[in-house]
Amino acid sequence: MPGQERASRTLQRRSSLSNQARALVAAVAACAGLVGCASATDVVATDKPGIYTVAASAAGGRMAWARAHESAISEARDYCERRGMQSSVTTETVSGVAMMTVHASSVNFECHPKF
Structure with missing residues (x-):
């Protein structure tokens, strides 16, 4: 059980980081669209x-x-x-x-x- 809990927490952290990375990419893309180039x-x-x-x-x-x-x-x-x-x-x-x-x-x- 302790191994499964640790694996579950690791998976949750990776998922959280992945969601944060997606949010960051979306925010940068939105800003770039507003600013233009x-x-x-x-x-x-x-x-x-x-x-x-x-x-x-x-x-x-x-x-x-x-x-x-x-x-x-x-x-x-x-x-x-x-x-x-x-x-x-x-x-x-x-x-x-x-x-x-x-x-x-x-x-x-x-x-x-x-x-």
């Missing part, structure tokens, strides 16, 4: 020497413009950092202001040596 294009060179451009977009919610902006800025920064430099934004164009529409940010930037 941003996606960015690859960085490309413009027709002006030393000037690059990257665009990002995000949908869903009031802060979609901020996610699009941050994604574009982050891509520019990462691009320059991979080259041992720092980014400097020259222009940014944004679109989409209405809720639940796609918001976009297009950033032109340069890479400069780090000081």
Whole structure:
């Protein structure tokens, strides 16, 4: 009997952990659905020497413009950092202001040596 009780308690604990894990996954998925995500294009060179451009977009919610902006800025920064430099934004164009529409940010930037 003691062995069966121990096995039963172990099974109950595993079941409880499994239920907690499922609840956590469901909560994360629900939050991700509400927050939305941003996606960015690859960085490309413009027709002006030393000037690059990257665009990002995000949908869903009031802060979609901020996610699009941050994604574009982050891509520019990462691009320059991979080259041992720092980014400097020259222009940014944004679109989409209405809720639940796609918001976009297009950033032109340069890479400069780090000081």
